[in-house]
Amino acid sequence: MKKIVLAIMLAHTGCMVKAQNVGIGTPTPLQKLHVKGIARIDAAGVSSGDAVISMYSGSTNDQSYINFYNNFSAISPSAYFGYSAPSDYSMWSNGSTTAYLKSEGLGISNTTPLTKLHITGGQDAGFGATNNGYIMNGTVTGANLVIDNNEIVARNNGLKADMFLQADSGNVILCSNEQGSVGIGVIAGSSIPAGFLLAVDGKIISEEVKVQLSGNWPDYVFDNKYKLRSFDELRRFISANKHLPNIPAAAEVEKNGIELGDMQKRMMEKIEELTLYVLKLEEEIQQLKKQK
Numbered sequence: 001m002k003k004i005v006l007a008i009m010l011a012h013t014g015c016m017v018k019a020q021n022v023g024i025g026t027p028t029p030l031q032k033l034h035v036k037g038i039a040r041i042d043a044a045g046v047s048s049g050d051a052v053i054s055m056y057s058g059s060t061n062d063q064s065y066i067n068f069y070n071n072f073s074a075i076s077p078s079a080y081f082g083y084s085a086p087s088d089y090s091m092w093s094n095g096s097t098t099a100y101l102k103s104e105g106l107g108i109s110n111t112t113p114l115t116k117l118h119i120t121g122g123q124d125a126g127f128g129a130t131n132n133g134y135i136m137n138g139t140v141t142g143a144n145l146v147i148d149n150n151e152i153v154a155r156n157n158g159l160k161a162d163m164f165l166q167a168d169s170g171n172v173i174l175c176s177n178e179q180g181s182v183g184i185g186v187i188a189g190s191s192i193p194a195g196f197l198l199a200v201d202g203k204i205i206s207e208e209v210k211v212q213l214s215g216n217w218p219d220y221v222f223d224n225k226y227k228l229r230s231f232d233e234l235r236r237f238i239s240a241n242k243h244l245p246n247i248p249a250a251a252e253v254e255k256n257g258i259e260l261g262d263m264q265k266r267m268m269e270k271i272e273e274l275t276l277y278v279l280k281l282e283e284e285i286q287q288l289k290k291q292k
Helices: 002-012 218-222 231-241 250-256 260-291
Strands: 015-018 021-024 033-035 063-068 079-084 089-093 098-101 106-108 117-119 135-138 143-147 152-156 182-184 198-200
Touching: 218 260
Parallel strands: 021 033, 106 117, 182 198
Antiparallel strands: 015 021, 063 079, 079 089, 089 098, 098 106, 135 143, 143 152
């Protein structure tokens, strides 16, 4: 009797019960609850409260889903979102790419994110319509910045563009605490010589370069205790070595290059020594004049 009354009530409200399935707006329900139309859930209170749909897994080994299909005859869902009890993450998927949200963060195509946003798939960062990286900032037809797992590329409508590193306040710091090096024009970090913070494979142009030396500037040449080579000693050294004392030979420079600050100091030493030689010659000339 109760079943008959329930059936009459459901039919009166536009509902249909068939083989233990309930249909709202449809006479042929295909699931336990089949709604044809728009469903509405209001807050529990009259003027306040939460509107909640609660879903429970059968055990900690189960998952809960809400599936979306692109047409009535589709067998597999086109998209879904849900929760995995065993893995303890919520998920969103469009069928090809899935995002996973855990307490550690959001993973894109990554079920185990290790930070707030962890992306493990995407395209190579480059130029053209199929090189959009893992992340793109900006419009694809305008200025944009694309990032993959080891590159950052600035583009404009898919073509190369200038990339700016600037700070409106403060400074831009590279290799803080001398950890790591910067290479310009090199093909790999292994091409940067050990012990150098900056390596440039190419030419550099600058309006001014300042070198801050940590050693003594060669004013020690003018100290009374400085031993200046005699002309004979200097002549013999040049004849044997084919370069000035304390100046590297051509073969060494061609092989190892020069250190700008160190070479400037060595050159200044030679200039100051040359000044002493000139003063010594001038003194001898004055003595010869007096003998006449």
